Amino acid sequence: MQITTSKNLILNPVINNLPGPLKAVVVSLHTITQAPLDMCLSSALTVLGIAVQGNNKIQTIMGEKILSLFFMTMADSGERKSAVDTLAMKGVLKYELELRNLYEKEFEIYKISKEQWSERRKILAKTKGISTEQIIEEIGPEPKPPVIPSIIHSDFTTDGLYSSFDSGCTSCGLVCDETAMIFGSGSMSASNRSRTTAFLCKVWDGKTLTKTRHEKFRSISDVKLSIHFMMQPAIAEKYLSDNLLKKQGFMSRYLITYPESNIGNRLIEFSDERKAELEKSHHIIEEFSNKIYNLLKNSSKSEVQIIIPSDQFNVLAAKFSNKNELEMKEGGKLSQIKEFTSKSYEHLYRLYGVLKASFSDANVSEDELITSSLSLIMFYTQNMFEFEVRNNVITLENKALKLLNYMEINGIEMIYPSKISQNIRGIENVAEAKRIGNYLVECGKFEFYNETDNKNKKVIGYRLVPNGDLTIKSA
Template identity: 30%
Template structure:
């Protein structure tokens, strides 16, 4: 393994004699987040929060979309075409280090949801006490019948009448009141299934430490396939069941699910290592809108909080008004939301988008390597278009072209992020580090109109901070004539190939 001093000794080519840089395999340029296409109310709130929090813009926007999905998923389904309709819930995954302030962003955009949960819990206190009393009375009756049956059996007398009473009593068992609980953190898929079956059929897994979800016991190699399948079915709106000898059985019909996670790259790599090919083979990750933004850590200088938050307040008022509407909860415990269709021009645009994606899935096509993700992207576009339409205009009418166009731009950006991430994930760890460092160096140098950066600064601010990993990554970049270490007096600097430092 080379250390930094050995790399400096090898950097003998004068700065004006750089060869043509060789490409990094599977590297895809990071594209700017299409912030301008977000609907007006959402865009203004995202801009307001991002201005204060200074988190990566895609992370802030994903928090807003998660709140939108969680609030609306119980109230609408979307129809893409005849016999193609389903939920609007989104699965969102942001790949970022701890400290990127996802929890803060979720707190801002989820405020109305948490307030709704608190109000519902307070309103349910009385009914829950009534239920507890009714259940205690029922259990007393049941125990009395069973005790009498034991006495009769001992006396070798008939228990037929008590058996009939016990059967009748089972039909009288009180049901607990349904109390909406929407937000969950480190819940296992199995526990989540029980919650949507028995507690409330609309839920969201929202966590800034997805290792608690992806690294949970329920995602171990033995149970990963079953649990990923369960989450897939909830994304689809399908019926899911669990029949175990050791725990209470349940069946969830008409349930809706949102997932919004932040995960560190190392944790995600470990998840892939533990689950093997299941995460992609089962279609689990294909359902996610992935973001892999550049970190803003190191650039978030102190800012006073604004005195007022008019745009965020407007966003949360709209979320609150959606949650205040009665949920279409059926007697059998699930949801049957009304279905929104695409307007004719929006339907034509959706079909065109679907077909353009489909053509690139073939071998040799641009999306062939991420065809699992790309195959779900048109579905995600329809979901997001429905969310945009109802949030901005209400549930009346068909989904318009403006909402569909905004949605396709957003999901296309997420598809590009998936290509970038899965392309680099397929590389060996040292080459993946080199690819991340390369992208960061180029962006930093272009932004600062330079071709050099001190190694300490690169380690402090860049994506590769461990010294040995930095050395390996720089060695790989030197082999490709993309960067090298140089000595300027006593300062160690990373110089990038001038051809890469020129802004495009």
């Protein structure tokens, strides 16, 4: 593949460090759609994850790990999320269509076989002295229906995904360019959110899925699912600030991007140069689609391959992990995202494994694979850190507004931290109450109020600033 670049395109370091063939694809997606590069990157990596996860695992010091990747992109409406996914997914959809056509033929054969089997069973069942075991021995087990080819899902429930896995399609993708459909649905309602997130966490971990219904026990192992959730920032802020998701480790399993908008810079140009650029980009995407199609087709035929990383990669991965471990200590740079950082070592191995399995035939050197993998995990770690900082500010603002509203409704002018934690839902303890109170002091809404209690102990509270504005300007 040859790389194409737009004259207005400034490549960032993480894109520059990608293996040549993947870099060409990401830039081509951007050139055609003019969508943010980071979004194009996550879409391309999602497709690669879907293509190679079925028949590849990677060896780590903690054992063999699957290669499934979970991505999340926050982008406003109009950023051309659908356009990027439509192009990136062409090879997957081509393979899925082929499987569906084959399924229809196989299902007709299955129906005939099932009818013949049922008829023979009825005849034998009328024979005196013959047992059920003898009937089965004579005619064989009941024919099984062919696997329903559901590789790509755009919406889901845990029961629906479980049924899809149970039918035999155990390697698939969940790709949604409007994730409000999922996060606003019953799957992520208050009553189901814990169950849904636990299910997805278990799938990412590669654990066996079990279900017991009506005294029947079912288990499914070796399940692989790659995800790309695209959502508007407002949806992300509403749902992803939920402490439950954080405590369950939901966000720690995602590689997130919050790309800078490209709206306002997507000018249409009619020129020979632009025409040639687009033709080259479409050719690269077509080659990528064929590659994905072939990877998927081969994965259905071959045994699972265990990728053994080079010693060079293992050494650098260990250095990366050790550095992060030290920075997760209280007050360290990564202490705010310690849940994600704890899994960054495995994220790194999965990214390396996906790249190695995808481009083993493309003359990509080991140095390129290592540089790209490390660059990617550092990029996504920085994104998670920035998201967490932003999310903490938003959560702080929301709780501060709840406190101000509570005081206004109840006609309260002064309040102590202990009363804040007792009366405001979502403020869990006195320490958090003090953090919110101090934040409102910084915003100019509160001033400190000191008095001595009946035990002659100094007590610090907060008092509304006289004639102050109760609104908070967003950070």
